Amino acid sequence: MTVQARGLHAQVLHRLGHAITAGDHPPGSVLRTDELAQDLGVSRSVMREVVRVLESMQLVASRRRVGVTVRPVEEWNVYDPQVIRWRLAGADRPRQLRSLTVLRSAVEPVAAGLAARHASAEQCAELTRCALGMVATSRGGRLDEYLVHDVGFHRIVLGASGNEMFARLGDVVAEVLSGRTRHEVMFEDPDPAAVTLHVRVAEAVREGDAGEAERLTREITVGALRELDVLAP
Amino acid sequence: MTVQARGLHAQVLHRLGHAITAGDHPPGSVLRTDELAQDLGVSRSVMREVVRVLESMQLVASRRRVGVTVRPVEEWNVYDPQVIRWRLAGADRPRQLRSLTVLRSAVEPVAAGLAARHASAEQCAELTRCALGMVATSRGGRLDEYLVHDVGFHRIVLGASGNEMFARLGDVVAEVLSGRTRHEVMFEDPDPAAVTLHVRVAEAVREGDAGEAERLTREITVGALRELDVLAP
DNA sequence: ACACCGCAAAAGTCAGACTTTTTATGGTCC
DNA sequence: GGACCATAAAAAGTCTGACTTTTGCGGTGT
Known part of the structure; x- marks a missing residue:
């Protein structure tokens, strides 16, 4: 899928990390550094x-005379983010999602409320541009273009929160949204109501109406949760 | 302060990580591995x-022929958690807080709402015990004991959310709360209103009233924010 | 001004020896 | 038989030195 032609370290890290988060080497398993080195x-x-x-990701703990234990x-x-990516690519993707x-x-929602207070003129403009972009690409199976604007929208809201x-x-949300488009059932055009909500959030932020921005964003996320309930048991 | 008698790796990691997050080696600085090794x-x-x-914490980026750049x-x-601890112990503690x-x-608040739906009988009991413990230790300068119950309370809510x-x-919240007791101004006994809120959250969770649990917890966090506004500019 | 080439600097990789900690083993003594 | 202590072994931890690979930079030439 993705090109992982980087250094040895990155390759091995990816391979082992992926294996552990995927559930090979279940918690409690004991690995030995030397053996792993030889195997790989x-x-x-x-x-x-x-x-x-x-170890710094708390995936394993290394102890003398014992070995490397999966936590x-x-x-x-x-x-x-790395752990999130591994898990999203593995078996417990639904759980992680x-x-x-x-x-x-x-x-x-809280971020949107803060954005309404703190967003700069530039950020407001960018936000509106994304919302309009979503509207423009919400019909006719232009899912990829829609996704770009959707991701941009949420990224800006999170950024403009000032926290x-x-x-x-932002990266995590991007991962979730693009995952929805790529892996999950997303044959049809996005829900028009959701698109409208995004436009209204952009308006609320522009007008500095924190309460409204928060309320509207909460509606969006409720929709996302409902969508998940429909797709996953 | 804390005993860091662990291995060399841990000591050096702590020292360098602390230095970077503290602002020595500002972003853009270039370090050389060999030089660092010699210096330390x-x-x-x-x-x-x-x-x-x-590098995995995204604090630095290592590139050939260039060195280790602070991001x-x-x-x-x-x-x-490690980065959080370093920053809480450093110069931008207020910002991090x-x-x-x-x-x-x-x-x-969202976690409390979920806890009201998912908490087991055991978790409800534990939650009530913490709330009562807070009440019992809320007067007479028993701040340390109060803290234990406070931390326990929030940890259980977060855990019982099922997410x-x-x-x-939980660990982060514990760090924030205990920091407030230790470093910040906390001469007086805790606000009685806050204590009452905790008790009522425990009740709401026990009764499965998600809306009420969320609302009450939101009041608690609003109080925490207000408290911060009073202490910090 | 621009393209090309080669040098050197720094990280990356490997191999081997040695140290330290910790666990298990096994033996002794009561 | 059980408790206790000494010993050995296993695995991580640390150090060192050599070699490879990438890449920024300066110089050269057109």
Whole structure:
């Protein structure tokens, strides 16, 4: 799918991280650095660096005389973008997608409210442009173009909130939205009501109406949750 | 302050990570692995592993022929617990504290609403116990004991939400709350109104009243935000 | 001004030796 | 038989030195 022609370290990290988050090596499994290095055909230096990174993601714990133990899921750094990507690409994609959507439903409305207070003129303009772009591409199966505007819209709202932690969720939201277009059932054009809501959010932010922006965004995220309930059991 | 007698790697990681998040080595600075190793008196192996971890936190980027470049703050993995701890211990503690409190104000109400739907009998009991513990220790300068119950309360709400990403914020909230007791102005006993709110949230969750649990928790977080506005400019 | 080439700097990779911690084993003594 | 201690072994941790690969930069030539 994606080109992973980067260095050895990145390749091995990706491979092991993906394997662990996918459930091979279930929690409690014990791996040995040397053995892994040999199996994957890399030097111990590389493998050690990989293990250290996985350790910082709380995916594994390394202990002397024992080895590298896979930690239980509850202890993973589930906010690490890399971990999120692995999980979205693996078996518990549905679970991860739901977690993220619930998170969105909590964060985005508040972010929109803050954006209404803090957004610069430039950000307002960009937001409106995205909303109009969504309208323009909402019919006729132009899903890819629609997605670009949709992602841009949410990214700007999160950024304009002025909260760095909200802003950093932009990538995650992008991942969720594009995932919906690519993997999930998205044959038809997007829901017209949702499109309208986006336009109205842009208006509310432009007018500095925090309450309205928050309320409308909450409607959007409720819609996203409902959509998820329809697709997943 | 804390005992950091662990391995060399952990010590060096802590030192460098702390320095970077504190603003020594401002974004754009270029470091060289070998030089760092020599300066800190460790081998290149250790330093390389440290750099790899910092790289996975998006604090730095390592490029051949250039060196290790410190990335701009907007690109850091601000959800990494380690990064959060460093920043809370450094110069932009106020900024970080505000980000986290705003995040709480978004997440906790939604989490409480979900907890009202999903909490087990056991979790309800534990929640009530914490709330009562808060009441019992809310007067007479028993701040440390109060803190334990306060942290427990919020941790349980986040955990009972059934959302793994919410649950993982338990540590962060604990950090914020205990920071408030330790560093910030907290001479007096906690606000009685806040204590009452916690008790009522526990009741709402027990009764499965999601709307009420969310509303009451929102009041709590609004209070936390207001408190922050009073203390910080 | 521009394209090309080669040098050198820095990260990346590998291999091997040695140290330290921790667990398990096994033996001794009560 | 059980508790306790010494010993050995296993695995991670650390150090060192050599080699490879990429890439920015300066120089050269047209």
